Amino acid sequence: MARLIIGHVTESSVKIWVRGERRYPVAFVTLRPGRFKPRQLKLEPRHGYTGVIEITDLSQDKEYRCQVRFARRPDTDPLHWVEFGHCEGRFRTLPQAETPLDFSFILGSCNLHSLGEFSDPDPAFETLSQVAQDEHIRFMIHCGDQIYYDIPLAGKAPDLEEYREKYLDAWGDSRPTRRFLTQHPQYMILDDLMSSPINQLQKSAYWRYRHTSQSTLPEGGQGSQHHG
Numbered sequence: 001m002a003r004l005i006i007g008h009v010t011e012s013s014v015k016i017w018v019r020g021e022r023r024y025p026v027a028f029v030t031l032r033p034g035r036f037k038p039r040q041l042k043l044e045p046r047h048g049y050t051g052v053i054e055i056t057d058l059s060q061d062k063e064y065r066c067q068v069r070f071a072r073r074p075d076t077d078p079l080h081w082v083e084f085g086h087c088e089g090r091f092r093t094l095p096q097a098e099t100p101l102d103f104s105f106i107l108g109s110c111n112l113h114s115l116g117e118f119s120d121p122d123p124a125f126e127t128l129s130q131v132a133q134d135e136h137i138r139f140m141i142h143c144g145d146q147i148y149y150d151i152p153l154a155g156k157a158p159d160l161e162e163y164r165e166k167y168l169d170a171w172g173d174s175r176p177t178r179r180f181l182t183q184h185p186q187y188m189i190l191d192d193l194m195s196s197p198i199n200q201l202q203k204s205a206y207w208r209y210r211h212t213s214q215s216t217l218p219e220g221g222q223g224s225q226h227h228g
Contacts, residue, residue: 006181009093014093014185022045025070025072030066031064034058063092069081069083090182109145111147122177132184146171
């Protein structure tokens, strides 16, 4: 599963999404270069042990590297912090706001990997990584359809835990996918499967989106509701 995703980046800040687990519910994010103390975040079961850490006071137009490690308790000795796969990432802050800037970004949607074994995401994200490197992209926008919850069972009744499992399956079991999410800022807009909160489950899912995914977006960002 993805453990670290780069979120919104400005000229002086970054939002970093992390995922722990029941045994390791405390995250510590470190940043370099610079004299940044590790940022600590307690991860809660009700959010699937995910959370977002915002780091400010960064330098403009500068390359940074970040790392997340996990522990059982907030007072755990750093020597005993644990690291899983793809726990390191990188990003570049933006130049001064008034500075003219030509840049490239990737626009994509429809993560078909959630259809199951019929769609292997590795080739797609290997290609995306190569395009990102060749074009020196600044970020990627994911335009909805992050999962296909009701396929192959159309009209399937929603279930919160199944929503979570579908996201974990769609985004977590591909090494090229996990690596790509750590290398560039990711902006995921509201998925059409959560866009009409007409019952308690959908309201709960929408609230979790606002609390986690939405918190990696710029201040005031409301995403975009797509009705498929």
